[in-house]
Amino acid sequence: MPRPHRRLASTCIGTVTAGLLATGAALAAPEEQSAGSDIAMGAYLDYGPPGVARIPFLSHWLGGKEIRVGHTYLPGDQWSGIEGNVSFLEDWAEWRLARDDRMFVLNVPMQERNEARIPDYQVAQLIRAGAAGQYDRHFKKLAERLVALEVPDTVIVLGWEMNGTTYTHRCGPDPANWKAYWKRIVSTMRSVPGQDFKFDFTPNRGTDAIGWTKCYPGDDVVDIVGMDSYDQGPGRNFDEQISQPYGLQQHVDFAKAHGKETSYPEWGLFRNGDNPEYMRRMLKWIEQQKPLYHTITDYCPHGVWQCKQNPASTKVFREALTPQRPDPVIPTPVVPTPQIPTPVVPTPVVPTPQIPTPVVPTPVVPTPQIPTPVVPTPVVPTPQIPTPEVPTPVEPSPAVPSPVVPSPAVPVPSPVVPSPEVPVEPSPAVPSPVEPSPLVPAPEVSPVVPASPSPSPVVPKPEPSQPTTPPVNSKQWCVPINFGEWLSKLVGKQSVCVKIDWGQDTGFWPF
Template sequence: MPHRGRWLAGACVGTVAAALLATGGALATPPREDSGGDDGSEVAVGAYLHYGSPGVDRMQELSRWLGGAELRAGHTYLPGDTWSNIEGAPDSLRSWARWRNARADRLFVLNVPMLEGNEAGVPDRQVAELLRSGAQGEYDHHFRRLARRLVALGVPDTVIVLGWEMNGFNYTHRCRPDPESWKRYWRRIVGAMRSVEGEQFRFDFAPNRGGDAIAWTKCYPGDDVVDVIGMDSYDQPPGHTFEEQVTQPYGLQQQVDFAKAHGKQISYPEWGLFRNGDNPQYMRDMLAWIDEQEPLYHSITDYCPHGVWQCSQNPRSARVFREFLSHR
């Protein structure tokens, strides 16, 4: 789905409240409140608001806009430009760790690229070579460093959305150039991160909805290295109606069925409006679908053109989203 310069998200900000809370200072991990924990009984709601510390600040503002609805899923991305960033260099991870540790029932969801230069337009032949190198263990040390950093920050239970949208055409960590090497590389990464003492990571396999460049089932690396079956799904073809988005090959229903067959929870790390503009019926249908399927978490992409809070161009959909969640 739209790889869209995530790191500049917020350029389309519409009607966000001006006074956001300031963050800073050294990380201090307080005791987690005893609020029942993540027992799977309630869907964790989240939104992608900004990749850095402003995203943490805006969580509270969005909650207020939703009438106090609790946002339990904090979602961000590691930049895929350099290995140092994939290793967890961004200082904003400290802010996200503080947010996660403020309540025991929160989830920290982190999208992790599998290769540097992830949006650099790398050709298929080179991608295949990189995947083969990864499958042979050349990049294991980068992911061990990331795992150690997350454990040290007090977020050893991070949900890792690894190599997201691997069935697409764009990202360097795409699967199509060499699916077998891609799967072996995923397994190497999971093994490297699980080798770090104290880790409790969950790994989320999250393709685009639909067939895209390759059937996402051909990229599935195995039940022993996947904990959650996610799907990124926006209001765009293939699937001109929501019913088609559900029933299309490799669509929403197939995700649910596949996860059930493999004994996995589901998630929706990215979803929102796109090609069909302000579409309140899509918003109703997607929220009803999520409500029925009870995923581990879902996270709306909240910047233009996808969003409903930071983007003022979708007022009818914003009302639907706000009313649905504020009534919870």
């Protein structure tokens, strides 16, 4: 694209404007980069000091995005300008040296009167002169000037858009000598001590006057393969701009085939007015291809920041390049919980009343003295059994019969034996024998066999023998003994028998 003509009035106005802008509020250096921040981005804002002064404001407008590329042009009207004999190079050099990651891109014309619309035959003559070495001294001075300004790593966009019809340094009139001329310029500038230039071969997109590959001077003298691509034909839409011959895709493929990095030194709106679709697609293409750098041409009708006639494209450009910072994290205010001291209420010490434990005397409950019933042991008198006296036989004397005197019948009373009182737990009582009445003489008393004593409870109870009822008029008298109901059951019925011999021979038999 044609560069704006250098005019003194515009330079003065631009300088004053830049000074006024520079006195504005200071802008903070950007801290974050958007996605694809490794791609150096810039914009052509002006060739002189105003272009330098506007860079921080563009950065601020883009939300702090760092503008890493400063782009300007040397005037091509005279050889003195091409030699770098212009004051604004000092301003750009100062900007470049402020940070190591910045890049200074300088478009350098290959011929004076570069925009004078010189016909092809004259262009061919100038090309041949350059290939013969007639202009080497001009480019040597430029190299020395840049090294002196301490910008020896400047990117030189030499003879840009050489495949078109606009500039005097175009390639079409004599491609072969044009390539030879390019090589002489590169060799001359590289011969200057201290240089580290990079040379960018940048045709215009599309065929234009000649296919740009026919002008490629060789890998040994080219460091970057660039392309200027505005929103204009050939190509009715962005897809055609990609696929057309010598279009965007061929540019990328060619650079890759030659092992070179790509660039887009100039791009922007032109023939189709405000075109946000082009702006969106071009920015996306740049992000995908990862060129070494790109710079939008920002003046009307191409621009989006200084030119206000493309608002829709401006919005797309700004949103795409503004760093996507995460929303600020607003810390949740920590409201301290008031530390209300808990009042220490002393626990009242209530004295425990000393209630004496009443000494309840243990009642002495007298153990009831249950008298052991004293069961009187019945005294069983030993029966006094009279020993019978056996009469000594007396030799009979002659018996003198004596009259028999009957003795009165004396009744013999039956002895009454009292029944002993048996206590609750009586011991077995032994019956007392009945003493014979002393009233009755017992001349011949048969011994009375006492009743058997009651057996011990351990000994089996003997069956009591039934007393034999003495016959009538017997000599044996039996008296039953009553031991009480309980004892009688134990020992059975007992009786005491006495035999009295009242035989006829005794003289007592009454019958």
